[in-house]
Amino acid sequence: AQSVTQPDIHITVSEGASLELRCNYSYGATPYLFWYVQSPGQGLQLLLKYFSGDTLVQGIKGFEAEFKRSQSSFNLRKPSVHWSDAAEYFCAVLNHSSNDYKLSFGAGTTVTVRA
């Protein structure tokens, strides 16, 4: 079965500094990977997704992620963080090997931005 690990529960970063959130996945075939963001009291918004092709994926809000098959990783990055980036971030992998098309999520990483 597929699974996702987000090793960092909580990260604090200064406004203007760079941010990297780690994601490791376990999946037998080529993974379909996603990053979602959840602001306090809100639902999840898709930041970016990877299905195939270029391993560096650009998303919304200035985020990017790099798929590294050799490391089973899909880390999310942003060069310069804004206070509005304070949120919880979820990495997810899609099970597409059957008819299920179910997303499995990591436990999430909470990002705090300090002034």
Next chain:
Amino acid sequence: DVKVTQSSRYLVKRTGEKVFLECVQDMDHENMFWYRQDPGLGLRLIYFSYDVKMKEKGDIPEGYSVSREKKERFSLILESASTNQTSMYLCASSLARAYGNTIYFGEGSWLTVV
């Protein structure tokens, strides 16, 4: 824009009550999902549906049931609410063959069972 609407944002229910959480999507999506979100556990899939009157168990279906009588509406039912079902519940939808399409989420329903 796709809209997934969860009509009840905040509910407080008593132990043993029957609880209905309603979800409506307005983009004619075939797939609909119910997730439960708990701190440190991320999102866990309760049930999903690929079509009207069809349902499949997710990873944690115990204590829950679902109903999909119309394509746009997917209801989560707690037959007899218990305190360990206090959580945030998220509904989602997508077009068929979701790997090619984004899964869209509602804003969530906060349920407290006392």
